[in-house]
């Protein structure tokens with residue numbers, strides 16, 4: 001019989017499902033070294049946000065087939081390490097949506113009416129009605145940052161409370177925002193106009209400290225901000241200063257840069273700060289939902305069936321999977337690349353399956369391309385199951401064509417995306433040993449393996465330009481791992497593709513575009 005380890009508190013409904021097919025051990029509060037010691041016995045691990053599943057734990061999990069996260073965020077799991085070992089990582093993208101949205105709304109009202117402090121004062125034996133004069137949310141403006149599942153539900157309820165709705169989400173179409181009743185605006189407009197700002201975005205390099213000293217300074221003095229998304233999207237030190245100096249009226253946080261929240265200047269603030277210990281998903285209903293959702297997937301994988309919500313490995317039947325596996329990674333990589341080149345709001349994706357990929361069996365590659373395309377916006381919330389639905393909801397049109405006559409490689413995939421920065425295309429194929437190669441970029445022939453950090457330029461092919469770019473990158477201490485030029489005619493237009501050892505530092509892209517002969521430059525993280 002299989003063995004499952006449950007290392008965080010999970011609803012009994014999930015344990016009951018797992019017990020149908022496995023011996024279940026519930027051991028919460030394990031230290032990392034204790035988990036490393038015992039994980040080798042188990043076929044599956046079920047967690048919430050409390051357990052950090054590091055590479056070391058994954059390496060020690062020699063029998064592990066699946067890691068199930070009873071919740072949304074898999075930022076506590078080393079997903080690339082799991083993927084390398086063929087371990088499926090599953091989550092429950094929607095099981096706690098309502099709970100998290102309702103928590104954000106509860107935080108907004110708690111902040112406005114000082115409910116936590118008023119409650120504490122009554123329990124201390126006081127009857128103080130003067131200190132708790134609140135503010136109404138009716139007819140006030142709420143600025144929703146991130147109009148995904150949780151943000152949309154917050155919008156619906158806020159609208160019913162008579163609030164005016166602004167939203168910032170660079171990956172959502174204006175039509176979709178209007179359907180939800182929100183006016184889509186730039187972040188800076190939202191920051192300046194909103195009375196309440198609520199964050200519902202993933203934590204990514206772009207959203208880390210999105211709310212910083214500068215943006216806090218631009219908010220209205222009566223503004224109140226709520227973060228029930230992820231810690232670190234707000235700079236906590238800057239927030240504490242802004243609250244103490246009265247630059248804004250209040251903040252309610254459920255999530256923190258480090259959890260549990262240790263020493264923090266936030267703790268010494270008065271009624272203008274409401275702090276909860278990551279309770280967004282802590283409702284009976286949400287815990288039953290996520291436990292059942294994830295336990296069912298663990299049960300299915302242990303029985304040799306596909307998981308419906310895999311973050312890293314698609315739920316295809318084993319024979320189709322075997323055939324397509326090498327190309328799924330290609331499609332996802334090309335999707336990520338072309339999405340970033342085309343800019344945030346992609347409206348159209350053309351997917352051309354070429355050569356031996358031009359068959360109906362290759363349809364999952366279209367889904368994998370969309371998964372890659374949406375990754376920048378949705379991170380681990382996009383999977384092989386929801387990628388097509390998410391794309392449709394975001395107003396992304398997908399055109400799929402097959403061309404068996406293109407035979408430069410046994411099979412190749414061509415993606416063309418049209419977005420807010422224009423239209424870009426990329427083609428890729430698999431070389432010997434399944435190595436991914438980018439073979440064409442914006443109609444320029446190239447031959448480069450993808451790299452985590454890449455820089456692409458569109459320039460005039462002329463002497464000295466490579467040297468100038470090299471020196472500029474050198475002056476910013478950026479190390480170039482490899483470089484290639486693709487061109488159609490000598491001294492005509494050309495592209496340069498650079499693989500970098502580190503991410504490009506902020507502020508360097510405008511300097512690159514200033515180099516004489518360079519017309520455009522794009523940085524991509526894969």
Ligand SMILES: NC(=O)c1ccc[n+]([C@@H]2O[C@H](COP(=O)([O-])OP(=O)(O)OC[C@H]3O[C@@H](n4cnc5c(N)ncnc54)[C@H](O)[C@@H]3O)[C@@H](O)[C@H]2O)c1
Pocket residue numbers: 072073093096097100145146147148149150151168169170171172200201202203206207228229230254255278279280281282376377378381
């Ligand atoms: N506090 C909790 O217990 C709790 C519970 C559930 C979810 N969460 C967190 O809530 C957040 C939202 O979850 P969701 O299920 O609504 O996710 P979602 O994927 O449905 O929506 C996220 C939205 O953010 C948008 N987005 C991405 N990058 C952006 C950026 N730079 N600027 C503006 N918008 C951006 C995306 O386009 C998307 O519409 C996540 O961080 C999730 O981990 C917290």
Ligand SMILES: O=C(O)[C@H](O)COP(=O)(O)O
Pocket residue numbers: 048049050070071072073074096278279280281282
């Ligand atoms: O990502 C999530 O689902 C939420 O942050 C909830 O985390 P939890 O399961 O630890 O409450």
